[in-house]
Amino acid sequence: xxxxxxxxxxxxxxxxxxxxxxxxxxxxxxxxxxxxxxxxxxxxxxxxxxxxxxxxxxxxxxxxxxxxxxxx
Amino acid sequence: xxxxxxxxxxxxxxxxxxxxxxxxxxxxxxxxxxxxxxxxxxxxxxxxxxxxxxxxxxxxxxxxxxxxxxxxxxxxxxxxxxxxxxxxxxxxxxxxxxxxxxxxxxxxxxxxxxxxxxxxxxxxxxxxxxxxxxxxxxxxxxxxxxxxxxxxxxxxxxxxxxxxxxxxxxxxxxxxxxxxxxxxxxxxxxxxxxxxxxxxxxxxxxxxxxxxxxxxxxxxxxxxxxxxxxxxxxxxxxxxxxxxxxxxxxxxxxxxxxxxxxxxxxxxxxxxxxxxxxxxxxxxxxxxxxxxxxxxxxxxxxxxxxxxxxxxxxxxxxxxxxxxxxxxxxxxxxxxxxxxxxxxxxxxxxxxxxxxxxxxxxxxxxxxxxxxxxxxxxxxxxxxxxxxxxxxxxxxxxxxxxxxxxxxxxxxxxxxxxxxxxxxxxxxxxxxxxxxxxxxxxxxxxxxxxxxxxxxxxxxxxxxxxxxxxxxxxxxxxxxxxxxxxxxxxxxxxxxxxxxxxxxxxxxxxxxxxxxxxxxxxxxxxxxxxxxxxxxxxxxxxxxxxxxxxxxxxxxxxxxxxxxxxxxxxxxxxxx
Numbered sequence: 001x002x003x004x005x006x007x008x009x010x011x012x013x014x015x016x017x018x019x020x021x022x023x024x025x026x027x028x029x030x031x032x033x034x035x036x037x038x039x040x041x042x043x044x045x046x047x048x049x050x051x052x053x054x055x056x057x058x059x060x061x062x063x064x065x066x067x068x069x070x071x072x
Numbered sequence: 073x074x075x076x077x078x079x080x081x082x083x084x085x086x087x088x089x090x091x092x093x094x095x096x097x098x099x100x101x102x103x104x105x106x107x108x109x110x111x112x113x114x115x116x117x118x119x120x121x122x123x124x125x126x127x128x129x130x131x132x133x134x135x136x137x138x139x140x141x142x143x144x145x146x147x148x149x150x151x152x153x154x155x156x157x158x159x160x161x162x163x164x165x166x167x168x169x170x171x172x173x174x175x176x177x178x179x180x181x182x183x184x185x186x187x188x189x190x191x192x193x194x195x196x197x198x199x200x201x202x203x204x205x206x207x208x209x210x211x212x213x214x215x216x217x218x219x220x221x222x223x224x225x226x227x228x229x230x231x232x233x234x235x236x237x238x239x240x241x242x243x244x245x246x247x248x249x250x251x252x253x254x255x256x257x258x259x260x261x262x263x264x265x266x267x268x269x270x271x272x273x274x275x276x277x278x279x280x281x282x283x284x285x286x287x288x289x290x291x292x293x294x295x296x297x298x299x300x301x302x303x304x305x306x307x308x309x310x311x312x313x314x315x316x317x318x319x320x321x322x323x324x325x326x327x328x329x330x331x332x333x334x335x336x337x338x339x340x341x342x343x344x345x346x347x348x349x350x351x352x353x354x355x356x357x358x359x360x361x362x363x364x365x366x367x368x369x370x371x372x373x374x375x376x377x378x379x380x381x382x383x384x385x386x387x388x389x390x391x392x393x394x395x396x397x398x399x400x401x402x403x404x405x406x407x408x409x410x411x412x413x414x415x416x417x418x419x420x421x422x423x424x425x426x427x428x429x430x431x432x433x434x435x436x437x438x439x440x441x442x443x444x445x446x447x448x449x450x451x452x453x454x455x456x457x458x459x460x461x462x463x464x465x466x467x468x469x470x471x472x473x474x475x476x477x478x479x480x481x482x483x484x485x486x487x488x489x490x491x492x493x494x495x496x497x498x499x500x501x502x503x504x505x506x507x508x509x510x511x512x513x514x515x516x517x518x519x520x521x522x523x524x525x526x527x528x529x530x531x532x533x534x535x536x537x538x539x540x541x542x543x544x545x546x547x548x549x550x551x552x553x554x555x556x557x558x559x560x561x562x563x564x565x566x567x568x569x570x571x572x573x574x575x576x577x578x579x580x581x582x583x584x585x586x587x588x589x590x591x592x593x594x595x596x597x598x599x600x601x602x603x604x605x606x607x608x609x610x611x612x613x614x615x616x617x618x619x620x621x622x623x624x625x626x627x628x629x630x631x632x633x634x635x636x637x638x639x640x641x642x643x644x645x646x647x648x
Contacts, residue, residue, distance in 0.1 A: 033455060034455065034458075034459055037455050037456050037459040038459045038462075038463060040456075041456070041459065041463060041470060041473070045469040045470075
């Protein structure tokens, strides 16, 4: 069963981070929120697998703390 | 008042019990002659059980109410002998459009799978639905005693039987019964009288239903608006019913005043803004409602069995109210019939609760999800809803997230104690617990439908395309099986050797389009056992008579007998 990838998987991590912050540059908070919501939906569909998505949701919903893979 | 439909007025008849000192005992009394009560009475009658049906009114539904009847419901109605008038009167649609604010974001075509007798669904006003059920019940009058203007005012539920008091214009009378089936609606008075509860969620919202008659042509499509300019921040649904009547659902919000909103002078401008200034229409009927998603923890209380909205209630999105109700009544009817005929232990009844709790939970889940999409409960969920709709305009993936109500699909009783063995290599869609699938066949040289061969009794579906030697061995075994199992018929997919075709209570069908083989994954000598409600009980790659015996016993709950609480009466008379 596929698991959420928590080890580095980016082809170019620094470029991604720059692109992400660039997308939000000079945007209002409301606009930024919409960008983020669209991004989540686009990426979630790309991931597709419900188990992996739920794993990501669980980690994202946890308050700050070590990202632990949930036993399934 | 509706102009396209006149509610029939059914006659009150003075009951014979008023002129007798004895309290009559009935096997089954049904409270409520709505969709559930009528369907249960018809189903029981077809399976040899008499019932008395009591309704405190003397007509069918006032107003269109439930209007969307799904394929499985139509298949159930076909088994009950009243699908044809519904299919003839109902309208089908395949094309829908979704709008967000000023724009159409996408359209869709449902393109239902071919090779089924029933369409994916029909739109039909509830009053027609009930009227055709009444017609069918009246045709079965020797087994259905349908009593209008008879109101149950007292219920005494005991472990062995139930006593009720009924009031009429000529006075009160009492009845006792083995089983009282309660289908008196969402605000069930019987449920209240017994101190029982249906629990769940009330949605803090109001909706206005308006049925309008269009004076000119309008396309037969389902239109759903999110946040339209003519009704900001709310949703609106438009779809077609027979008689050129269009149902419009306006979400109003919780603060709306129902009495004000129902007034024609307030409805007209809203509908006019939506249809456009040039469209002429008449207002037929309007109603304001709120809704709940809730169910009882146990649908059975001693020998009182709850059905329909009294047992389980859902929001209207996804049309799972009346559709779910019909699945419940058909689940109950065959079990009750066999318990009353002494062919099954009373413990079988408890599986009505276990199987239909699963169905009710599934229906509530689906309708709650649709409701949450249509009426987001927080700023962030509203944000996700809106960007989903925006993305849907350009990207197909997002259309799968748009939820304005999903098509009502029947429940599959996974994990039911009645399910028998499964085997490798069969389609997962027809695993034990699933409703059977239809397919076109040839029967006696004529076109026919497979599902019409199933139901009311157990059926063994056998792929009879075996060689002569195997056919003779099978015929010997199955001949004995049919001799000892009165409640079993055989349907053989041929061409099959003569030895099989000559068996008693056997129908030979030809799989002319190959769809039976494809949908059921059949191979020579394999087969399915179908319950009287057309759900799969078990299936085998190579079936044997003894395996069928075991699966039949299991489907009838023989193994449940000793597991029930024996405290009340001991042995087979303890249930619920």
